[in-house]
Amino acid sequence: MKWSLTHGFTMTHSVSSDTRGRPSFLAEQSNLIGLAAIIILFWILFTSLAPGFVSSFNLFALSRSLAVDVVIGFSTMVVLATGGMNLAIGSIGVCAVMASGYLMQTIGLPIPVAMALALLLGAFLGWLNGFVIVRSGVNSFIITLASASLFLGGMLILSKAQTFNALPPEIAAFGRMRWGFVSPLLFIALGIGAALIVLFRFTALGREILAAGANARAAELSGVPVGRAIIIAHTLSGALAASAGLMLVIRLGAAMPSIGQDWLLPSFLAPVLGGTLLAGGYVSVVGTILGAFLVTTIRSGLLVMQIGNFWLQLFLGLILLAAVMLDRYRSIYAERRSLGRKDAGRRSSGRRA
C-alpha cells in the first residue's frame, strides 16, 4: 500500500505528464559520473575477457558505430527537449540515404552537393512532421508513427528497394580513413554535439525550445513562439537523422534501403540513459554521448566475445530498464529528503478555479 502515496497523481501516464524536475547541478553531474563509471567497468570487463576488444581494428570499428549512435541519439534528443517524440527518425534517415545514393550514382552530382541536398531533404521531412504536429495539435507520437510509414513507403516505391552500391570510391575511402585509432566520423559527431551544447546553452532559440518543452503554456504567455520552436526542433531532428544516415553510407560505402529500421531503440537509449527528460525541458548533450557510448561498448563487447547479436537485444532492454528505474528511485529518495515534493506536484496538477 505504500505505493498509493508515492505515485499519486504525478504518476506518468502520458508522455507529457512527467513532473520530475530538472536535476540539480550535483544530481546531473552524478548521473554522468555514474554513467562514465559503468562504461569504464564494461571496458575493464571486456578487455579482460576478450583481449581483441582493444585491438586497433576493433577500436576503429567501435568509433565508427559510436559516431552513428551518437547522432541518432541527438536526433531524438532535440525532439525530447520539446516534450515530444520522433518515431520517424529511421525513415527520414533512410530517405536521405537513398536520396544521396541516387544523386551521386544516377545523377552524378559531386559528393558535397549530393550530401547537402540529402541533409536538406532530411530537414524538410522533419519540418513536415513539426508543421503537421503544430498545425493539427495532434500528439507527435501518432503523427511521426504515421509519417514514418509514409516516408518509408514513399522511399521504397521510388527506389524499388534497390541498393546504390556504385558510389564514388571517395566515399568508401573516407569511411576507411583513420585518425589514430578512430574514424574522423566520430569527430564530426562530437562537433555536432558541441554545436548542440551551444544551441541549448547559449542561444535564445535553444532556450525557447527547452522552455516550450518544460511548460508550453507558460512559455507562450511569456512571449515564446512555441509553435515555431517545436517546428524548428523537428527540422533539426530530421537533419540529424539524415546526418546519421549519411554517416552509415560513408561507413558501408553503399546506400541501402534497410538502413534505419533498427534505430528506434538506440535513438531513445542514448538520451534517456544520459538523463534527458522524456517530459521535455531538459537535455544533456554529454549524457547522450555517454549513453551512446555505453550502448556501443556493450554491442561491440558482445560481438568480440562472440555472444553475438542474439542476446544483445536482451541486454540493451535490461540496461534501459535498470537505468530508468535507478533514476526513478534516486529521485524518490531525493524527494523523501526534501519532503513531500510529490504532493506539491500533485497539488499543482489538481485544482484550477
Added chain:
Amino acid sequence: MSTTTRNMTLGQRFLANEWSALAVAIVIGLVTLAVLSPAFLTEFNLYVMLRSFCVVLIVAFAQMLTLAVGQMNLSVGALGGLVAITVGGMMEKWGFPVPVAILCGLAIGAAGGLINGLLTVRTGINGFIITLATASAFTGINLGITESIPFYNLPASFVAFGTGRFYALPYLLLPPVLIAIALAFFLARTVPGRQLLAVGGNPQAAELSGIPRDRVIVMAHTLSGLLAGAAAILAVAQLGSAQPTIGVDWLLMSFAAPIIGGAALTGGHISVAATALAVVLIVIIQNGMVLAKVDPYWVQFLLGALILAAVGLNRLRAVRAGGA
C-alpha cells in the same frame, strides 16, 4: 452545448459517429474492387482476405486495451514473437499436446503483459519507455533461444486448423470473432471492463470514486499481453511454422487500427467495432494492392496516409463539435 444525441436526426447521428466514415470507405472499397477485379469476389480470394484479417485484428485489440487506459504497449510484437517460438518449441522439441502448449503460450503472453503493467505502475515511468525496454528484452530472449532458427515440425492437427476452411470461411476466423464478442461484452457490461474505461476517461475521477487505478492499469497491460500471445499462436497456425520473426511488423498495424477507429492516445475512448472495421479496411486495401499488382510498398505508404487522414478527420469533428 447541451444538445444530446437524442435530438439528432438519423443522418446527423450517422455523421457524428466515429465509424461512419470507416463504413463508407469500406463500402466504396468493396464496390470498387468488385467492379474492377473479377478475382475479388471469388471464394478463394475472400478466404485469403479473411485469413489475413485474423491475426491483425487480435494484435489491434492488444494495443487497443492499453490505449483504453491511456497507456501504450510497444512490446506487442516482441511478446508475440516470444510466445510464437515458445509454443513452437514446446510442440516440436518437448512434444507438448497442442492445448497444453497453447495454454502455456497464453500464460507467457499474460505474464509479459503483467511485467509491463507492474513496472509501469510501480516505477511511475511512462509506458512508452518501459515497453520499449521490455520489447527489446523479449526479442533478445526470443533470438537468444532460437538463434533465429524457426520450428517447422508442428503437429499436423494444429497446422490443419490454420489452413482449414468452410467455403470462404477459414477456421482461423473463429478465435478472433469470439475474442471480439467477448471483449465488446467485457468493456460494455462488466465491472472490470467499465473500470478500465473509467480510468482511461478520467484517472483522477476514477481514483476519487474508489476505483483501484493501479490495479486496473496492470489489468489492461496483462490483457494486452494475453491478446498478443493469442495473436502469436494464430500466426503460428496460419504460417504452419513458428518463426522468430513473427511480430516484428506488428507495431504500426497495432496502433493504426485503433487510431483509425477513433481511439485517442489520452485514453478512455476506444471501440471494438470501430477497431474491427479499421482492420477490415486495411485488409481490403492490402488485398486491392495485391489484385492490382501494385508495388507492395504502396501498402506501407497508404497505411501512413490513412492514419493521418483518420486523425485529421477526428480532429475536424472535434473542432466542429467544440465550435457548435
Added chain:
Amino acid sequence: MRLTIEGIGKDFPGVTALDEVSFEILPGETHALMGENGAGKSTLIKIITGLYRPDRGRLLVDGKPVDFTSPRDAIAAGISAVHQERNLIPRFTVGENIMIERPPTRNGVIDFDRVHAEARKFLDMIDPSIDTRTEVRHLSVAQMQIVEIAKALSLEAQVLLLDEPTASITGHEADALFAVVRRLRAEGKAIVFVSHKLEEVMAISDRVTVLRDGRIAAAGEPIAAMTRGKIVAAMIGREERVAEMGTRNVDGTKVVMEAKDLATSFGHRRVNFQLHKGEILGLYGLVGAGRTELARALIGDGKVVSGDLRLNGASVSIPDVPTAIRRHRLGYISEDRKAEGLILTHPIRSNVAITVWRKIASSLGLITRAGERRLVHPLVEKLEVKTPSIEQAVGKLSGGNQQKVSIAKWLAAGVEILIIDEPTVGIDIKTKTAIHELIGEITREGLSVLLISSDMPEMITLADRILVMRDFAIAGTLENSHRYEPMSRAIMDFIHAGDEASPVGEGVARA
C-alpha cells in the same frame, strides 16, 4: 458518525499548508469550513477524503483513529465528497457516473436498467430534468455539478463534504441543494460545507470553522453567535484591513489603454474602460464573470472581434502574445502560477530572462549565463526574492517568492502595462502585504496595472478605481474610497444589480 480532526499538520516544500488544525464534525449538523484562497481548506479536504496523508496529527471516526491511504478507505469509512475539480468520466452516462463506485450487477454483469433506476432516485432529489442516459460530456457545467452531488449522495455517506458546491449552479439548483442538505442533516448525517459566499454560509450552517494561513482562526463556533463581520475578521485577520498604500498620485489625463465597445471571441460585449498611466485599475467579479478571459483577449491569446482597443491613443490589433510583449509592452501574470505562469523546473535566471532572450542575445544570436545574471540579479535583489541563488529551480520557492519572480520577469521585459490575475492566490498573509507593496511601488515608477482579483479586501486596498464585471460585461465603475464597508457594499450591488428577480438573491434571502 463523529469525525474528529486532531492536531493535523501538512507541509509542502517551502510552505506549511496546515498546522495544528483541530475541530470536530458532529452527526446531524451542517458545518461550514471557511477561509480565503490558500488558507488550507483544499488540503484539509484532501486529507479527510484520503487523498493526502497528514504529516502530523490524526483523524478519528467515532473516537477511533483511522488512517486513510486512498479515497477508497475514506469512502468505506462513510466519508464522501464533491470536489471542486470535475470528477466525472466524460464518455460514461450520467447514471453510470453516479453509480460508478458500486454498479448493481446480475451474475457479474452490470445491470444497466438498475443502474439508471438507482441513479434516478438520487438525481430526483435535486434535479429531475437530467436524463440519466445522457453522456456526461454533453451536459452543461451546472448539470455536471448536480450529477456530482447526486453521486456523492448515492454513496449514502455519514459525512458529506461539499467543496464550493454552488460555484457554478443557479439559484434554483442551489435552493434544491440546500433542501437536500437540510434533509440529510435531519437524518443525522454530517455535512461539511465549504464556501466563500458568506450569505450562503450564514443561511445554512449550524457551526463554522475558519482557517487562516493553515491554522484554526475559529473552531466550530455556533453560527448564531457569529456575525458576518466576525467571520470576515477571522478569515482575513486584522492586519489585512489596515494595509496602507500611501498617497498615490495618478495622472488622470494620460490614458495608456482604452477599450471602446470591445467584444471578444470569449463572448464579452460592450467592454469599455480607460487605464491611466501609473494607475491600478481593479477588475472585480465572481468566478466565471469573464475577467481572466478579458485579460487573455487583451494580450492576444484570444480574439477581439469588434470594438476599438487603443494603446497610448493609437488603435491596435494584437494577433499574438509575442507581439503584445515586444511591440506593445503589455504583459500578463496568470492566476495559475504553476501551470501557466512559471516554468517550475527551470531556474529563476531562465524564468526571469525568458521574455528578453531575444533582446539580450548578441549579434550572433548568443546569450551567456553571465549576461542573464547581470539582468536578473538586480531585479531579484530589488524585489527581495528569498533564495540561496538565482540558479534555484523556481518550483522550490514559496508561493510569495514565485510571485515575485513573475513580477521580475515583466520588469525585465520592460512592459508598460501589466495585467495581474489574482496576485496573492495561495500566498500567506505576511507575504501578501509584501506583494501588495510591490505592486504599489511598480506603479509609482510609471507602470500601469490592470488588477484582477476575487479578494475583496485586496481589491479595496490596492485599486485606484474598480471595474465590476458580471456576465462578460462591465457592470459598473467605482472610484475607490479605500473604506471597506461602503466599497464592498457598492461592489456587491453592482454584481447583483438587475438580479433582484433572479433566484440567487431570493433563495438566499428566503433561506
